[in-house]
Amino acid sequence: MDARAIVVTSGKGGVGKTTTTANVGAALAKLGEKVAVIDVDVGLRNLDVVMGLEGRVVFDLIDVLEGRCKRSQALIKDKRLDGLYLLPASQTKDKESLDPEKFRHLVKALIEEEGFNRVLIDSPAGIERGFQTAATPAEGALVVVNPEVSSVRDADRIIGMLEAREVRENFLVINRLRPKMVERGDMLSVEDVQEILGLRPIGIVPEDEKVLVSSNEGEPLVLKNGSLAGNAFMDVARRIRGESVPFPDFREKSGLMGTLRKLFGGG
Secondary structure (H helix, E strand, O other): OOOOEEEEEOOOOOOOHHHHHHHHHHHHHHOOOOEEEEEOOOOOOOHHHHOOOHHHOOOOHHHHHOOOOOHHHHOEEOOOOOOEEEEOOOOOOOHHHOOHHHHHHHHHHHHHOOOOOEEEEEOOOOOOHHHHHHHOOOOEEEEEEOOOHHHHHHHHHHHHHHHHOOOOEEEEEEEEEOHHHHHHOOOOOHHHHHHHHOOOEEEEEEOOOHHHHHHHHOOOHHHOOOOHHHHHHHHHHHHHOOOOOOOOOOOOOOHHHHHHHHHOOOO
16 A cells, blocks of 8 residues: 555444554554554544553543644554554543544644654544544545445445545455354355455454454554464555565365365465
Protein backbone atom coordinates (compact mmCIF):
# COMPACT_ATOMS: atom_id res chain seq x y z
CA MET A 1 0.00 0.00 0.00
CA ASP A 2 1.20 3.49 -0.84
CA ALA A 3 -1.23 4.90 1.74
CA ARG A 4 0.42 6.27 4.85
CA ALA A 5 -2.81 7.20 6.67
CA ILE A 6 -4.88 4.01 6.93
CA VAL A 7 -8.26 3.69 8.62
CA VAL A 8 -9.15 0.30 10.13
CA THR A 9 -12.90 -0.04 9.87
CA SER A 10 -15.77 -2.49 9.51
CA GLY A 11 -19.27 -1.10 10.03
CA LYS A 12 -20.21 -3.90 12.42
CA GLY A 13 -18.84 -3.91 15.96
CA GLY A 14 -16.99 -6.82 17.51
CA VAL A 15 -15.25 -8.10 14.37
CA GLY A 16 -11.68 -7.39 15.51
CA LYS A 17 -10.82 -3.84 14.38
CA THR A 18 -8.92 -2.92 17.55
CA THR A 19 -7.04 -6.23 17.62
CA THR A 20 -6.13 -5.71 13.95
CA THR A 21 -4.96 -2.13 14.57
CA ALA A 22 -2.78 -3.13 17.53
CA ASN A 23 -1.22 -6.13 15.82
CA VAL A 24 -0.66 -4.60 12.38
CA GLY A 25 0.75 -1.46 13.99
CA ALA A 26 3.12 -3.51 16.13
CA ALA A 27 4.08 -5.67 13.14
CA LEU A 28 4.91 -2.62 11.00
CA ALA A 29 7.07 -1.25 13.84
CA LYS A 30 8.73 -4.64 14.19
CA LEU A 31 9.59 -4.42 10.48
CA GLY A 32 11.29 -1.06 10.99
CA GLU A 33 8.60 1.56 10.42
CA LYS A 34 7.73 4.45 12.73
CA VAL A 35 4.02 3.93 13.39
CA ALA A 36 1.33 5.85 15.24
CA VAL A 37 -1.89 4.04 16.12
CA ILE A 38 -4.81 6.34 16.98
CA ASP A 39 -7.93 5.32 18.88
CA VAL A 40 -10.88 7.34 17.54
CA ASP A 41 -13.51 5.39 19.47
CA VAL A 42 -14.13 8.32 21.83
CA GLY A 43 -15.99 7.29 24.99
CA LEU A 44 -15.17 3.59 24.54
CA ARG A 45 -11.37 3.58 24.73
CA ASN A 46 -9.92 0.08 24.24
CA LEU A 47 -6.81 0.25 22.07
CA ASP A 48 -4.64 1.26 25.04
CA VAL A 49 -5.81 -1.83 26.97
CA VAL A 50 -5.19 -4.23 24.09
CA MET A 51 -1.67 -2.79 23.77
CA GLY A 52 -1.03 -2.88 27.51
CA LEU A 53 -0.48 0.89 27.73
CA GLU A 54 -3.54 1.96 29.73
CA GLY A 55 -1.48 2.77 32.83
CA ARG A 56 0.54 5.40 30.93
CA VAL A 57 -2.32 7.50 29.54
CA VAL A 58 -2.12 11.14 30.68
CA PHE A 59 -3.47 13.11 27.71
CA ASP A 60 -5.70 11.90 24.88
CA LEU A 61 -6.81 12.65 21.33
CA ILE A 62 -9.37 15.28 22.37
CA ASP A 63 -6.76 17.06 24.50
CA VAL A 64 -4.58 17.39 21.40
CA LEU A 65 -7.41 18.51 19.10
CA GLU A 66 -8.61 21.11 21.61
CA GLY A 67 -5.11 22.42 22.27
CA ARG A 68 -4.72 21.39 25.91
CA CYS A 69 -1.45 19.59 25.18
CA LYS A 70 1.13 19.08 22.46
CA ARG A 71 1.15 16.04 20.19
CA SER A 72 4.34 14.83 21.82
CA GLN A 73 2.74 14.94 25.28
CA ALA A 74 -0.19 12.72 24.28
CA LEU A 75 1.74 10.19 22.18
CA ILE A 76 2.72 7.15 24.27
CA LYS A 77 5.90 5.40 23.13
CA ASP A 78 5.72 1.62 23.39
CA LYS A 79 8.78 0.46 25.30
CA ARG A 80 8.81 -2.93 23.55
CA LEU A 81 9.27 -1.52 20.02
CA ASP A 82 11.26 1.58 19.12
CA GLY A 83 8.93 2.79 16.38
CA LEU A 84 5.48 2.22 17.93
CA TYR A 85 3.38 5.03 19.44
CA LEU A 86 -0.22 5.22 20.67
CA LEU A 87 -2.55 8.23 20.72
CA PRO A 88 -5.43 7.12 22.97
CA ALA A 89 -9.08 8.12 22.82
CA SER A 90 -10.88 10.05 25.53
CA GLN A 91 -13.17 8.15 27.91
CA THR A 92 -14.97 11.25 29.17
CA LYS A 93 -16.04 12.90 25.90
CA ASP A 94 -18.32 11.71 23.12
CA LYS A 95 -17.88 11.44 19.38
CA GLU A 96 -19.45 14.87 18.86
CA SER A 97 -16.24 16.32 20.33
CA LEU A 98 -14.28 15.20 17.26
CA ASP A 99 -13.58 17.86 14.67
CA PRO A 100 -12.89 16.16 11.31
CA GLU A 101 -10.75 18.99 9.92
CA LYS A 102 -8.65 19.27 13.07
CA PHE A 103 -8.19 15.50 12.94
CA ARG A 104 -7.12 15.66 9.30
CA HIS A 105 -4.49 18.27 10.16
CA LEU A 106 -3.28 16.20 13.13
CA VAL A 107 -2.71 13.09 11.00
CA LYS A 108 -1.00 15.16 8.32
CA ALA A 109 1.29 16.70 10.94
CA LEU A 110 2.19 13.29 12.37
CA ILE A 111 3.38 12.20 8.94
CA GLU A 112 4.97 15.42 7.66
CA GLU A 113 6.31 16.94 10.89
CA GLU A 114 6.75 14.05 13.33
CA GLY A 115 8.20 11.68 10.72
CA PHE A 116 5.77 8.77 11.03
CA ASN A 117 5.92 6.32 8.14
CA ARG A 118 2.39 5.12 8.81
CA VAL A 119 -0.65 6.19 10.87
CA LEU A 120 -3.27 3.53 11.63
CA ILE A 121 -6.66 4.89 12.69
CA ASP A 122 -8.88 2.60 14.78
CA SER A 123 -12.39 3.62 13.71
CA PRO A 124 -15.51 3.26 15.84
CA ALA A 125 -18.17 0.82 14.64
CA GLY A 126 -21.03 2.18 12.58
CA ILE A 127 -21.32 4.85 9.91
CA GLU A 128 -21.97 7.92 12.03
CA ARG A 129 -19.74 10.84 13.01
CA GLY A 130 -17.00 8.73 14.59
CA PHE A 131 -16.41 6.75 11.40
CA GLN A 132 -16.67 9.86 9.25
CA THR A 133 -14.01 11.63 11.32
CA ALA A 134 -11.74 8.55 11.31
CA ALA A 135 -12.00 8.31 7.52
CA THR A 136 -11.41 12.02 6.86
CA PRO A 137 -7.58 11.87 6.62
CA ALA A 138 -7.42 8.31 5.27
CA GLU A 139 -5.69 7.46 2.01
CA GLY A 140 -6.41 3.75 2.37
CA ALA A 141 -8.42 1.34 4.49
CA LEU A 142 -8.28 -2.09 6.05
CA VAL A 143 -11.88 -3.31 6.10
CA VAL A 144 -12.12 -5.96 8.80
CA VAL A 145 -14.83 -8.51 8.17
CA ASN A 146 -15.88 -11.81 9.71
CA PRO A 147 -17.03 -14.46 7.20
CA GLU A 148 -20.69 -14.21 8.17
CA VAL A 149 -23.63 -12.50 6.51
CA SER A 150 -24.29 -9.53 8.82
CA SER A 151 -20.61 -8.57 8.94
CA VAL A 152 -20.29 -8.77 5.16
CA ARG A 153 -23.45 -6.72 4.63
CA ASP A 154 -22.20 -3.95 6.93
CA ALA A 155 -18.75 -4.04 5.32
CA ASP A 156 -20.35 -3.56 1.90
CA ARG A 157 -21.92 -0.31 3.07
CA ILE A 158 -18.63 0.90 4.58
CA ILE A 159 -16.78 0.16 1.32
CA GLY A 160 -19.32 2.26 -0.57
CA MET A 161 -18.80 5.16 1.83
CA LEU A 162 -15.01 4.89 1.55
CA GLU A 163 -15.20 4.98 -2.23
CA ALA A 164 -17.55 7.98 -2.09
CA ARG A 165 -14.87 9.73 -0.02
CA GLU A 166 -12.29 8.77 -2.66
CA VAL A 167 -10.39 6.51 -0.27
CA ARG A 168 -9.00 4.24 -2.96
CA GLU A 169 -6.52 1.76 -1.45
CA ASN A 170 -9.01 -0.50 0.29
CA PHE A 171 -8.32 -4.11 1.25
CA LEU A 172 -10.07 -6.80 3.27
CA VAL A 173 -8.81 -8.37 6.46
CA ILE A 174 -10.92 -11.51 6.79
CA ASN A 175 -10.84 -12.27 10.50
CA ARG A 176 -11.84 -15.32 12.57
CA LEU A 177 -11.95 -17.78 9.70
CA ARG A 178 -12.90 -21.31 10.80
CA PRO A 179 -11.90 -23.78 8.07
CA LYS A 180 -14.04 -26.65 9.45
CA MET A 181 -17.16 -24.48 9.35
CA VAL A 182 -16.35 -23.34 5.80
CA GLU A 183 -15.99 -26.97 4.67
CA ARG A 184 -19.37 -27.82 6.24
CA GLY A 185 -20.96 -24.87 4.48
CA ASP A 186 -21.72 -23.16 7.80
CA MET A 187 -19.44 -20.17 7.16
CA LEU A 188 -18.70 -18.06 4.10
CA SER A 189 -15.44 -18.92 2.37
CA VAL A 190 -12.71 -16.40 1.57
CA GLU A 191 -13.77 -16.60 -2.08
CA ASP A 192 -17.41 -15.88 -1.13
CA VAL A 193 -16.46 -12.79 0.86
CA GLN A 194 -14.15 -11.51 -1.85
CA GLU A 195 -16.77 -12.01 -4.57
CA ILE A 196 -19.55 -10.30 -2.59
CA LEU A 197 -17.48 -7.27 -1.56
CA GLY A 198 -15.35 -6.90 -4.67
CA LEU A 199 -12.13 -6.24 -2.70
CA ARG A 200 -8.95 -8.24 -2.48
CA PRO A 201 -7.90 -9.59 0.91
CA ILE A 202 -4.63 -8.33 2.36
CA GLY A 203 -4.98 -10.65 5.33
CA ILE A 204 -6.74 -13.89 6.28
CA VAL A 205 -6.69 -14.44 10.03
CA PRO A 206 -7.89 -17.80 11.42
CA GLU A 207 -9.87 -18.13 14.64
CA ASP A 208 -7.30 -18.38 17.44
CA GLU A 209 -8.00 -18.45 21.19
CA LYS A 210 -4.58 -16.83 21.74
CA VAL A 211 -6.06 -13.56 20.44
CA LEU A 212 -8.28 -13.28 23.53
CA VAL A 213 -5.39 -14.22 25.83
CA SER A 214 -3.10 -11.62 24.26
CA SER A 215 -5.78 -8.90 24.52
CA ASN A 216 -6.29 -9.67 28.20
CA GLU A 217 -2.53 -9.60 28.76
CA GLY A 218 -2.08 -6.36 26.82
CA GLU A 219 0.54 -7.80 24.50
CA PRO A 220 -0.07 -7.96 20.72
CA LEU A 221 0.29 -11.47 19.32
CA VAL A 222 2.94 -10.37 16.82
CA LEU A 223 5.34 -9.83 19.72
CA LYS A 224 5.20 -13.58 20.43
CA ASN A 225 5.99 -16.59 18.25
CA GLY A 226 4.03 -19.66 17.26
CA SER A 227 0.51 -18.25 16.84
CA LEU A 228 -1.44 -18.70 13.61
CA ALA A 229 -3.23 -15.37 14.08
CA GLY A 230 0.01 -13.59 15.01
CA ASN A 231 1.70 -14.92 11.88
CA ALA A 232 -1.29 -13.77 9.80
CA PHE A 233 -1.08 -10.23 11.20
CA MET A 234 2.67 -10.14 10.45
CA ASP A 235 1.85 -11.16 6.89
CA VAL A 236 -0.64 -8.25 6.64
CA ALA A 237 2.14 -5.82 7.61
CA ARG A 238 4.52 -7.35 5.07
CA ARG A 239 1.92 -7.01 2.30
CA ILE A 240 1.24 -3.39 3.28
CA ARG A 241 4.97 -2.79 2.78
CA GLY A 242 4.83 -4.31 -0.68
CA GLU A 243 6.19 -7.79 -0.01
CA SER A 244 4.71 -10.67 -1.98
CA VAL A 245 3.56 -13.04 0.75
CA PRO A 246 1.48 -16.10 -0.19
CA PHE A 247 -1.67 -16.83 1.79
CA PRO A 248 -1.50 -20.04 3.84
CA ASP A 249 -3.98 -22.84 3.19
CA PHE A 250 -6.13 -23.07 6.30
CA ARG A 251 -8.28 -25.90 4.97
CA GLU A 252 -8.49 -28.96 7.19
CA LYS A 253 -6.51 -31.96 5.97
CA SER A 254 -8.60 -35.09 6.52
CA GLY A 255 -8.55 -38.75 5.67
CA LEU A 256 -5.54 -40.96 4.90
CA MET A 257 -3.69 -38.36 2.80
CA GLY A 258 -4.11 -35.74 5.50
CA THR A 259 -2.72 -38.10 8.11
CA LEU A 260 0.25 -38.99 5.89
CA ARG A 261 1.02 -35.33 5.29
CA LYS A 262 1.04 -34.63 9.01
CA LEU A 263 3.25 -37.66 9.70
CA PHE A 264 5.76 -36.64 7.06
CA GLY A 265 5.62 -32.91 7.74
CA GLY A 266 3.67 -31.98 4.63
CA GLY A 267 1.33 -29.00 4.27
